[in-house]
Amino acid sequence: MSGAGRPRASSQPMLEEAASELFLEQGYAKTTIEQIAQRAGVSRNTFFNYFGSKSDLLWVELDASRSALEMALVAIPDDLDPLEGVEHALRQTARGFGAARAPLVLTQWEVMGVDDELRATGLARALAHADAIETYLAPRLTGADAGFRARAIALAVLGAAAAAVGRWAAAGPRRESLESYLERVVHPVLTGFATPPIR
């Protein structure tokens, strides 16, 4: 399958590890790509073979959760109510995050000085999640403005989920499961949209 070609000398995880160290040592802003590449033993350009941008390093885990969410969405049984389906898929995805090991970026964002960067680059990620929910939801809703409602539900649910993830990460190593935080805020949103539109 992998045919000819020079084998990869440095792996993605090595760059991630080097970056995490440097971010913790001296903060995100003061760490240059040059330094990350150097610690990983590769050239600056090679970094860009593995990551499209510096901020991509912050979102590795979350990007993985999007794949998990997409898989959970297609696995929803057809006879389930669409809104319950979304809740089901979200809980399923949340189970992938063990209570003990929250992503480093979420727990150490203060020492990394990374909050500005998270704000600056987070929306693209969030919208990717929302798009996944929306594409699941849109064809399964009825009514004239199903597309509009699907997008609104997707974005609203995602907002609630973001709050849950933030709370979960902030709760420290003895935190409850992400799932329990999630259900407390996702469920209300979905029940609000459960009844067909009145007007």
Add this chain to the structure above:
Amino acid sequence: MSGAGRPRASSQPMLEEAASELFLEQGYAKTTIEQIAQRAGVSRNTFFNYFGSKSDLLWVELDASRSALEMALVAIPDDLDPLEGVEHALRQTARGFGAARAPLVLTQWEVMGVDDELRATGLARALAHADAIETYLAPRLTGADAGFRARAIALAVLGAAAAAVGRWAAAGPRRESLESYLERVVHPVLTGFATPPIR
């Protein structure tokens, strides 16, 4: 009040207009700050006296709406239910956007090629709105996890509102009022959170 000092030679609106023209002519990405400043008749550095970054140009109207939202929030009568208060303030803010004149960025984002940039820089703005709602809401909710719920509600409502704004802008010049789009999706979110938490 304005004492001594050299008077401003070029105004913010002039830079905005020059930028809008260039974005429409050749797209956002291919327009440099140098070009914008040149068309407005100032130096590149002067641009940064008026805008902190290139992307700030895209959010002028939305930034104004945040001020409007904050003012609407503090004007809410104390006897109103907090969640109804949020809805009230949002509708109030929406009325500031006439149906005929949606912001250029929202209607022309395709020809400006600006969607990537909106995704890249939109979260900071969205969170500013959410923070405003959250700070209004948090002290007015009861229960153990009032802070958590306040943030979740703020983010969820904002997601729904974003969907409404998007739909409104996409609907073309004969669109209905933003308010009508807004209430269709914001209300369900708030009703979902209306009942006190069960557990």
Add this chain to the structure above:
DNA sequence: GGAATAACTGCACCGGGTCCAACAATTAGA
């Protein structure tokens, strides 16, 4: 006619990101 003040300008610099032409290491096939 000076100070004091505030806007404007030019210049140098940093760092993220792109592009490209070389080069190195591997495999498939003649």
Add this chain to the structure above:
DNA sequence: TCTAATTGTTGGACCCGGTGCAGTTATTCC
């Protein structure tokens, strides 16, 4: 075994957004 195709790596040049600063210009107050 030699060669070609393939793929990863590297260095260098470049663009542009953004920052810092020192110096200039235009204005008001005394």
